[in-house]
Amino acid sequence: MNNSTAIREQAVARCPGDTVQDVLRADGDIMRQPEAYRSESYRFLGTEDVAFDRFTSAEFFHAEVERMWPRTWQWACREEHIPEPGDFYVYEVVGYSFIISRTDDGSIKAFYNACLHRGTKLKPSNSEGSGTDFTCPFHAWKWNLDGTLKDLPCQWDFPHVDKAKFTLPEARVGVWGGFIFINMDPDAPSLEEWLDPLPEHARAAALEDRYVSLHVEKELPCNWKVAMEAFMESYHLVGTHPQLLVANGDTNTQYDIYSDTVNRLFALTGVTSPNYKGESDEQLILDSMVLGDRDALGGRLEVPEGDTARHVMARFFKDALRDNVAADVDGLSTSEVIDTLQYFVFPNGFFFLALSFPVMYRFRPLGRDPNKSVFDLLLLPSLPKGGERPFPAERHHLGVDESFTTVPGMDAALGHVFDQDTGNMQAQQEGFYASHKAGETLANYQEVRIRHMHQTLDRFLAMPPLRTAR
The missing domain is CATH 3.90.380 (Naphthalene 1,2-dioxygenase Alpha Subunit; Chain A, domain 1)
Known part of the structure; x- marks a missing residue:
């Protein structure tokens, strides 16, 4: 042997x-x-x-930041954290920051938490709350709840800014068991595939309830x-x-x-x-x-x-x-x-x-x-x-x-x-x-x-x- x-x-x-x-x-x-x-x-x-x-190792950690964290499904919060339109919850990991938000039509979005003007965070770390838009605290640029650009002061000085192209970037969103998951990779497997066989095994546990x-x-x-x-x-x-x-x-x-x-x-x-x-x-x-x-x-x-x-x-x-x-x-x-x-x-x-x-x-x-x-x-x-x-x-x-x-x-x-x-x-x-x-x-x-x-x-x-x- x-x-x-x-x-x-x-x-x-x-x-x-x-x-x-x-x-x-x-x-x-x-x-x-x-x-x-x-x-x-x-x-x-x-x-x-x-x-x-x-x-x-700092090098190993950096590889995780660049190669693993952006490709994986992570639960960010629960649905009850954002029950109504305008509600938001900030989720952060290894420097990435996301605004998990409920839009006017009830859908859930995960916006990258950074102003498209000069990069300032739109919402503070670990914050949650409610509002009618996302306003940058630096120069007051505003985005609607669906991520479209709502207003920028002195628009006359930004002829090169096409509002249609200044929508807040989004991560993918999935929901299971009352948990809201996000994934930065547009080509990642679906959340359903990622979780299998947990949803079936957890059916009686009814985590959504x-x-x-x-x-x-x-x-x-x-x-x-x-x-x-x-x-x-x-x-x-x-x-x-x-x-x-x-x-x-x-x-x-x-x-x-x-x-x-x-x-x-x-x-x-x-x-x-x-x-x-x-x-x-x-x-x-x-x-x-x-x-x-x-x-x-x-x-x-x-x-x-x-x-x-x-x-x-x-x-x-x-x-x-x-x-x-x-x-x-x-x-x-x-x-x-x-x-x-x-x-x-x-x-x-x-x-x-x-x-x-x-x-x-x-x-x-x-x-x-x-x-x-x-x-x-x-x-x-x-x-x-x-x-x-x-x-x-x-x-x-x-x-x-x-x-x-x-x-x-x-x-x-x-x-x-x-x-x-x-x-x-x-x-x-x-x-x-x-x-x-x-x-x-x-x-x-x-x-x-x-x-x-x-x-x-x-x-x-x-x-x-x-x-x-x-």
């Missing part, structure tokens, strides 16, 4: 103990489980180290890919979140690769980690699943004899939500309610489907610094039953040293988990510079999503710079 064959055989190795699929079968509600939950799609992608200079109840924007002292990688595997729980091992799977998480742009993590809740060394039973698991104020539950939840913590917690969430949300919760399986089903959409979006953990992540470089990034965390609960859609929560900015636990509306225990995650990142970024070794060595299975992301990135970096890039 040659070394290559041996490595491939080792690549099929899995954590001993119950798999995700074993637990789903034991739940006893397989007829309610979507087909996507009952399938696997792993691929062995090799064993090569991932070079540290991908996270530190959610609203933004919390938005945290956290600065991080690391490369944007370092930040993303921390959320692409469950392997880190034993070292980073030991308090979660009683009631969460980690090394028995399922990982799936679909297309170049979509992969998945499927982690179990309400089971004990194979790495947990203490005593455990169903009641201890249930007690450990409860975050935050237990008094809000109306007393301690109990696991009846012969039942499981998974079933009890799923019923609790259904009972709590049934009369308060528009979603039909009774038809959902146990797994759809409590498990972590997280889809990564290249280059920087994470979409969670579970009813009990309705979060979304997005990661971007902070400006054009390879050593700094921004982590957007959105909480997206289901719409309330019979009421109007709530206004989206305002962005709450956290500096590098500020804790998630200080965010109004953030559960303290959950905030602590995010602090644990982000607390490792500066040490990892600094370690790249300190290391005698040249790259990170990844697990074949548990870290395959990280390798998949880098391989997709390489496909874009092999392309020439896009003409819209600067």
Whole structure:
């Protein structure tokens, strides 16, 4: 047997103990489980180290700016951020800036956020609001909501300006699940192709029927890919979140690769980690699943004899939500309610489907610094039953040293988990510079999503710079 064959055989190795699929079968509600939950799609992608200079090199970062970011679909905001004509929301990444706007006819546009006179930003960074036009703050040139030039002072001095040719340039726009995506590349695949198979897998989650109840924007002292990688595997729980091992799977998480742009993590809740060394039973698991104020539950939840913590917690969430949300919760399986089903959409979006953990992540470089990034965390609960859609929560900015636990509306225990995650990142970024070794060595299975992301990135970096890039 040659070394290559041996490595491939080792690549099929899995954590001993119950798999995700074993637990789903034991739940006893397989007829309610979507087909996507009952399938696997792993691929062995090799064993090569991932070079540290991908996270530190200014040249590598510049290649991302010129070749990757302009060619990819990125979610910029939610539809509820711009519900009415004239509403706008500014999205920025690596120096590119876009005004996401609702026009008079209700359509959505993404205009490059720069005046065609002398380049001044039409709207400030991180701004949102409403208006009847886009006016440059420097010389008061004005554009209509559809991007056509409305007025320029002293037009007599610009005989060479053809109004018809001074329409604001646009990026492509796509909408799925209530998210508004933009893409600078006119020749990129459609959003539908980019997301496949996520829309079908997420049909029951009805992300379009959610609203933004919390938005945290956290600065991080690391490369944007370092930040993303921390959320692409469950392997880190034993070292980073030991308090979660009683009631969460980690090394028995399922990982799936679909297309170049979509992969998945499927982690179990309400089971004990194979790495947990203490005593455990169903009641201890249930007690450990409860975050935050237990008094809000109306007393301690109990696991009846012969039942499981998974079933009890799923019923609790259904009972709590049934009369308060528009979603039909009774038809959902146990797994759809409590498990972590997280889809990564290249280059920087994470979409969670579970009813009990309705979060979304997005990661971007902070400006054009390879050593700094921004982590957007959105909480997206289901719409309330019979009421109007709530206004989206305002962005709450956290500096590098500020804790998630200080965010109004953030559960303290959950905030602590995010602090644990982000607390490792500066040490990892600094370690790249300190290391005698040249790259990170990844697990074949548990870290395959990280390798998949880098391989997709390489496909874009092999392309020439896009003409819209600067």
